[in-house]
Amino acid sequence: MNRKLMLPVLFVIAATVAVSAGDLGGKVSGVSGKSVVYVDAISGKPFPPADKHPVMDQKSLQFQPHILVVQQGTTVDFLNSDNVQHNVFWPSIGGDKKAGHNLGTWPKGEKKSFKFDHPGVAPLLCNVHPEMAGYIVVSPTPYFAETDESGNYTIKDVPDGQYTVTAWHEGAKPKSQPVKVAAASKSDFTLSK
Amino acid sequence: MIRLPKLSQLLPFAGAVLAIALPLTMPTRSHSIPAFSRMYNTSCSTCHLDFPKLNDFGKAFKDAGFKFPTDDESMIKNPPVMLGAPAQKELWPHSIWPGKIPGMPPIGLRMNNFFQVTGEHRNEFQFVPAGTTTPSVPTFVPRTNFETGLFSIFTAGNFGSDIAFWVDDDISVTGENGNGGLGDGYLRFVNLGRLLHLPKDSLSLRAGQFEIDLPFSPARSWNLSPWDIFGQTNVGVTGVHNVSNGFTLDTPGQGVEFSGGHHYGGYWYSVAFINQNTTGVTDPGAFVPTVTGNPFQSDSSFKDIYGHFEYRFNLERDKDSRRAIQAAGKMGPRDHTYISVGVFDFYGRSVNRILGATSTGAPTLLTAREPFYRVGGDFSFNYRTFNLFGVWMHGHDHNLIPIDATGAIFPATPVSFIAGAPSTFSGGFLQADYRALPWIMLIMRYDGVNSPEDRINGLAGSTDTPFFAPVMATRNRYTPGVQFLIHANIKASFEYQVRPRQQIAPTAGLLNPVTLNPVFTKPFRVNTAVAGLEFVY
Numbered sequence A: 001m002n003r004k005l006m007l008p009v010l011f012v013i014a015a016t017v018a019v020s021a022g023d024l025g026g027k028v029s030g031v032s033g034k035s036v037v038y039v040d041a042i043s044g045k046p047f048p049p050a051d052k053h054p055v056m057d058q059k060s061l062q063f064q065p066h067i068l069v070v071q072q073g074t075t076v077d078f079l080n081s082d083n084v085q086h087n088v089f090w091p092s093i094g095g096d097k098k099a100g101h102n103l104g105t106w107p108k109g110e111k112k113s114f115k116f117d118h119p120g121v122a123p124l125l126c127n128v129h130p131e132m133a134g135y136i137v138v139s140p141t142p143y144f145a146e147t148d149e150s151g152n153y154t155i156k157d158v159p160d161g162q163y164t165v166t167a168w169h170e171g172a173k174p175k176s177q178p179v180k181v182a183a184a185s186k187s188d189f190t191l192s193k
Numbered sequence B: 001m002i003r004l005p006k007l008s009q010l011l012p013f014a015g016a017v018l019a020i021a022l023p024l025t026m027p028t029r030s031h032s033i034p035a036f037s038r039m040y041n042t043s044c045s046t047c048h049l050d051f052p053k054l055n056d057f058g059k060a061f062k063d064a065g066f067k068f069p070t071d072d073e074s075m076i077k078n079p080p081v082m083l084g085a086p087a088q089k090e091l092w093p094h095s096i097w098p099g100k101i102p103g104m105p106p107i108g109l110r111m112n113n114f115f116q117v118t119g120e121h122r123n124e125f126q127f128v129p130a131g132t133t134t135p136s137v138p139t140f141v142p143r144t145n146f147e148t149g150l151f152s153i154f155t156a157g158n159f160g161s162d163i164a165f166w167v168d169d170d171i172s173v174t175g176e177n178g179n180g181g182l183g184d185g186y187l188r189f190v191n192l193g194r195l196l197h198l199p200k201d202s203l204s205l206r207a208g209q210f211e212i213d214l215p216f217s218p219a220r221s222w223n224l225s226p227w228d229i230f231g232q233t234n235v236g237v238t239g240v241h242n243v244s245n246g247f248t249l250d251t252p253g254q255g256v257e258f259s260g261g262h263h264y265g266g267y268w269y270s271v272a273f274i275n276q277n278t279t280g281v282t283d284p285g286a287f288v289p290t291v292t293g294n295p296f297q298s299d300s301s302f303k304d305i306y307g308h309f310e311y312r313f314n315l316e317r318d319k320d321s322r323r324a325i326q327a328a329g330k331m332g333p334r335d336h337t338y339i340s341v342g343v344f345d346f347y348g349r350s351v352n353r354i355l356g357a358t359s360t361g362a363p364t365l366l367t368a369r370e371p372f373y374r375v376g377g378d379f380s381f382n383y384r385t386f387n388l389f390g391v392w393m394h395g396h397d398h399n400l401i402p403i404d405a406t407g408a409i410f411p412a413t414p415v416s417f418i419a420g421a422p423s424t425f426s427g428g429f430l431q432a433d434y435r436a437l438p439w440i441m442l443i444m445r446y447d448g449v450n451s452p453e454d455r456i457n458g459l460a461g462s463t464d465t466p467f468f469a470p471v472m473a474t475r476n477r478y479t480p481g482v483q484f485l486i487h488a489n490i491k492a493s494f495e496y497q498v499r500p501r502q503q504i505a506p507t508a509g510l511l512n513p514v515t516l517n518p519v520f521t522k523p524f525r526v527n528t529a530v531a532g533l534e535f536v537y
């Protein structure tokens, strides 16, 4: 078979074999600034974690980025780019105190890695600089997105089906609601503090 | 021959002794710097354990001239205003060397309030002077007091070129519309040694008005009551000593100070030359220049000299950690485990002036420039959240006694002075701080001052609050305390001062004319409870 022809053919086959999918979008209102929206665990459907290690940096006494969303099972690299010592710990993940962990201290330029197997939000703290705050949102599925500043989000290629979708915003009560995805779908949230 | 003092002779000293007593009732000045919180967008606890007590990082920040020891600029969230582009340096001396000022006025404010309860045993002290029937000490009405402490403004920062500044001024102190005064106000030229190619941080210069570099700063103390030894004056016994030295180590001095080293490890030294501001009791005659309105308080060209040397051994096993500003622990950075030892010495002159006569009998003002010194040692041991530290000190005043032409001491008309028996005192403190939680600090402290002269002077001065005055040869107290950080900038403090009860000796045959009780000459010292609430912002 002509190799040039093979790829498009495979694509066509894949598209017809795979479940049809669409973008899930909407708006998170009631809060200002960025929020995170993710599709909750789908029973009986595990997802292989991403190979890439996203980086959570500590620079000029701040966690950067302030919010990092990763898929469950992803390893995050924690960096210290400051000339002062920092510490990283999170008291819980998704409210589960057993998932709390202290990574310790390390000098500038070095990194420490941690694999996030527990879904939920890990509030990052530094026990030297109590004003430092960061968040790692561990999504149980690869279907997640950060909103823009005005609250709009789009989760790409969500397979058709019935899901629970959760919206999270720093300092607000997270909200979960059922969503039926069939091709392009819409789900809006209104959060409150 | 030693004469016993009469009350009339003692009265002039009452003022001096009250001056000793008053600072004890006043709050200690202490500061943390909200301006830095704003500039770096960071919490008080980046630099403070229990404000104003500094942690290792705070010590390094201060040593570096109110800057992050490295990468300071990348930490500043409110950029400074440049007073000249950096490239102006290339034009110098045909341009002004570029500096900078903080991007926003680096102003911090502080306010505190107190509540004090004083023990009732005060009335068992009824001093009736010999030859009188009236107690010299009025009956005390037991009371509790709410007391406003002070409202203070302070500013500090860095002007670039490693020039640090600090100014704090108490706008109001104790009571309605009371006027305060300037605390410290100085410029510090950090790492001046680089111009002389000396090792880094080995020479800095401070100029202005500042608290001398004591091992533990009374002005920046976190205790409610001051460390007694640093507030000790030396007022000798009338008729025995001609010593009336109102100098205390905790008063700010005006002058210059050279220093070098680090407070977070290794050596630290400082040598200061400050105004002789130790004028004792002066003759109220027209000869004495008034200090009021005179900006220069020093009454001679002699400058008092203060030196302090300290060495701190960081005891971390890990070599990298040992050399770092903060030790790295499993759970995060923390203060080092360390032991530091130090010595300090103050040498000065105290001026006493009395009316006398020349050899021809013409009245003149005689001036005795009394040499005196204060020498001491200090240590501090820190293990994680436990800190044990202390100071021991010895004070010595030379004692120049007036004589007449025949050599008789304390004559009606003296002509000169001879050296008498020195007037001395000694004492110190031992304090343990334990941070049970990041916001709770437990304090146990012992203060002792042994001054043989205190008792005599204390009796004369005890017209108001003798329980604060040094009324016994040995003045000591145990002061347990606890402090709570309600927020990083709001603190509630409590302390209980326990003054051990002394033996009471009734004076034979002397009765109090009011109560008809025997008159006691060895008074009680009463206990005091103090609560304080303070905030900075």
Ligand SMILES: [Cu+2]
Pocket (backbone or CB within 6 Å): A061, A085, A086, A087, A126, A127, A128, A129, A132
């Ligand atoms: Cu930090």
